Amino acid sequence: MFSVNRGAFKIVEELMSNPEYYGVGVEKVEGGGTIIDAGVKVRGGYEAGLRITEICMGGLGKAYLTVRWYEDLLLPTVVVYSDEPCIATLGAQFAGWRIKVGDFFALGSGPARALSQQPKELYAKIGYKDESDVAVIVFETDKYPSADVFKYVADKCGVEPSNVYAVITPTSSIAGSTQISGRIVETGIHKLTELGFDPKKVVYGAGAAPIAPIHPKFTRAMGRT
Structure with a gap:
């Protein structure tokens, strides 16, 4: 199984391997894993946001950038597609893991959830559990996780803390706004699932959504996205 x-x-x-090109920062956490910063201490950008969208989907989806008219407004738009939409979205991308360790709180999305099985009911429904010695998690936050956060994630995922990779995407960054819009297929499949539709019957998925202009204040940025 993939x-x-x-x-x-x-x-x-x-x-x-290309932090300058993608505008990201890479930091090792003593006693923990690795932080990939896409907008806290660094600039980030559209390219980082597109790749993070694909990271969230566990490598089972693709994302690219275009522009579209929305009435009289021309906006950058992310297009997302997957040939394995159930696992890519509900099994990985869905932000279904609430993580609170000390004063750190964030919603965790991405494939690490498939190791920790968060939430268990959803994974039972889609019938998927990953096996991997590396865990990748995406946090929508403007704070760096501590070594304790890495240990918590590692324990839940059954991996070593040094093998946890945390991608940080503040909502107030271009990368953050891009990856949020990149959840367009996931949003649709999750809604169908909530209405009682079997998500495993969704064979292919594709969608497009405008990328909201960023705002420096987190709450305002959340409102826009």
């Missing part, structure tokens, strides 16, 4: 964490890690390696 490993969404292994699939995502290939894209993480691409970001880490």
Whole structure:
């Protein structure tokens, strides 16, 4: 079975090997894993946001940038598609893991959820569990996770803390806004699932959504996205 964490890690390696191009920062946490910063201490950008969208989908989806008219407004738009939409979205991308360790709180999305099985009811419904010695998680936050956060995630995922890779995407950054809009297919499939539709019957998925202009204040940025 395809490993969404292994699939995502290939894209993480691409970001880490080209930090200047993607506008990201890479930091090792003593006693923990690795932070890939896409907008806290660094600029980030559309390219980082597109790759993070694909990371969230565990390597089972693609994202690209275009522009579209919305009445009289021309906006950048992310287009997302997947040939394995159930696992890519509900099994990886869905922000279904609430993580609170000390004063750190964030919603966790991405393939690490498929190791920790968060939430369990959803994974029972889609019948998927990943096996991997590396865990990739995406946090929508403007705070760096501590070593304790890495240990918590590692324990839940059954991996070593040094093998946890945390991608940080503040909502007030271009990368953050891009990856939020990149959840357009996931939003639709999750809604169908909530209405009682079997998500495993969704064979292909594609969608497009405008990318909201960013705002420096987190709450205002959340309102826009």
